[in-house]
Amino acid sequence: MVPEAEFDSYYGRPVIKAPSWAAPDIAGYFFFGGLAGAGSVFAAAAQLTGRPRTATALKVSSLAGVSLSVAALIHDLGRPARFAHMLRVFKPTSPMSMGSWLLSAYGPAAGAAAASAVTRRLPGAGAVATGAAALLGPAVAAYTGVLAADTAVPAWHGAHRELPYLFTASAAAAAAGMALVVGPVRENAPARHAAGLAALADTVVVKAAERRLGVVAETYRRGRAGVLLRTARGLTVAGAAGAAFAGGRRPVAIASGLALLAGSACTRFGVFEAGMASALDPKYTVEPQRARLERRAP
Numbered sequence: 001m002v003p004e005a006e007f008d009s010y011y012g013r014p015v016i017k018a019p020s021w022a023a024p025d026i027a028g029y030f031f032f033g034g035l036a037g038a039g040s041v042f043a044a045a046a047q048l049t050g051r052p053r054t055a056t057a058l059k060v061s062s063l064a065g066v067s068l069s070v071a072a073l074i075h076d077l078g079r080p081a082r083f084a085h086m087l088r089v090f091k092p093t094s095p096m097s098m099g100s101w102l103l104s105a106y107g108p109a110a111g112a113a114a115a116s117a118v119t120r121r122l123p124g125a126g127a128v129a130t131g132a133a134a135l136l137g138p139a140v141a142a143y144t145g146v147l148a149a150d151t152a153v154p155a156w157h158g159a160h161r162e163l164p165y166l167f168t169a170s171a172a173a174a175a176a177g178m179a180l181v182v183g184p185v186r187e188n189a190p191a192r193h194a195a196g197l198a199a200l201a202d203t204v205v206v207k208a209a210e211r212r213l214g215v216v217a218e219t220y221r222r223g224r225a226g227v228l229l230r231t232a233r234g235l236t237v238a239g240a241a242g243a244a245f246a247g248g249r250r251p252v253a254i255a256s257g258l259a260l261l262a263g264s265a266c267t268r269f270g271v272f273e274a275g276m277a278s279a280l281d282p283k284y285t286v287e288p289q290r291a292r293l294e295r296r297a298p
Contacts, residue, residue, distance in 0.1 A: 016152050018279035025076035027272040029069050030144045031265045033103075034171030035178065036065030037140030040110055042175045044134035045190065046183075047127075054183030054191075055130075056117040061178050062133065063114040066107050066140070073103075095147040106140050109133040141171035148275065154285055155219045155278035156271070162209035163271070169205055170267045173198035173236055177260025180243060180253045188253060192243040195260055199240035202267070203233065216284045219274040228270030235263030 019026075043058035074080050087104060091097040109132040116126025145167035149160035156163060176198055179191035206229070210217040220229055242256030278284040 016279055016285055018276055019151065019153065021272075022076055023269060023272055023276075025072045027269040029072040029076070030148075030167065030268040030272070031174070032065045032069035032072065033144055034141045034167055034264065034268070035174040035261075036062040036069060036110060037106070037137040037142075038168075038171035038175035039065060039178055040106075040113070040130075040133035040137035040140075042179055042191070042194070043113070044130050046179070046187065047130060049190070051183070051187040051190075054179055054187045056114075057182035058175070058179060059110070059114040059117045059130065059133075061182065062137075063110045066103065066110050070103060070107065095143060095150045099143050099147055102136065102139055102143060106133060106136040109136065138168065142168045148271070151275075153275040153279045154216045155213070155274040158213045158216050159209040162205050162212070166202065166205045166209065166267070166271070169198050169201035170264045173202060173239070173260045174264035176243070177239060177257040177264070180246070180257030180260070185246075185248050185250050185253055188246070191257075192246060192253075195240045195243040195256070198260075199236045202236055206233070216278055219278040219281075219284060220270070223273070223277055225270045225273035225277055228266045228273060232263045232266035232270055235259045235266060239263055 039058045039062035043055045043062060046052075046055035046058060070083070074083050077083060083100065086097060086100040089097055090101060109129045112129035113126055113133050116122050116129065142164040145164035146160075148156040149163045151157060159166075172194060176191045176195040180188055180195070183191065206220075210220055213220070219225055236259070239256045239259030242252055242259065246253040246256055
């Protein structure tokens, strides 16, 4: 007696409300946080393998990255006090709550590591801070992907399995690029190898996400998001290829590093734009629901 459920929007209006996030703030927050987190891991590895100049430069860039990331977040929040207010609650099931606490722990560790490396004082405390930043770095690089996927935005939530891995691969590419730019040529062999692995992982994860998203994958291929993500793939692949053949050529290493950094930034902005496009078009909310209903039908 009950008619079958039908999913449709109200007069073609969006089914969900798009996030009120500004692209420069939130996509910048994603990018700089990823660069910082992965950079701390690379810095610790450089220090352990006897690459002091690269380690020091990456510690400084990680401090700059997390500072810019927090500044972008606070700018989007509107008032600095709002960031402090998020620390009133410790909620393990909330990516935003965990991310706030993570940044609060990671930032001082990255700052202490950079200060010790630059001033060459308190090397013991600097080593502890470097290790702490490296331990927290992967979470800093990945958690923004979890944060985006935890929303109702179709292009983000639909890729909840892949988005943290994509952000981590993109962060690794950015950190490798930074190492190529700021480190001496004789110390950049690990960064050149990491660039190739990050570019491969980035490509594989994007393809996996597009296959599983179905019709929502259109938002990753069309419009501004499509342009940004195609540019990101081109820059990342070109940067990785240049890094592989850089050898002892400093100009090639710098150009490759800049390409990797730009590719990582385009990836974050492209994912952001794909999410906004999917939230504004009711098709990308309605069609997946219809597909789920058809799969459940006997």
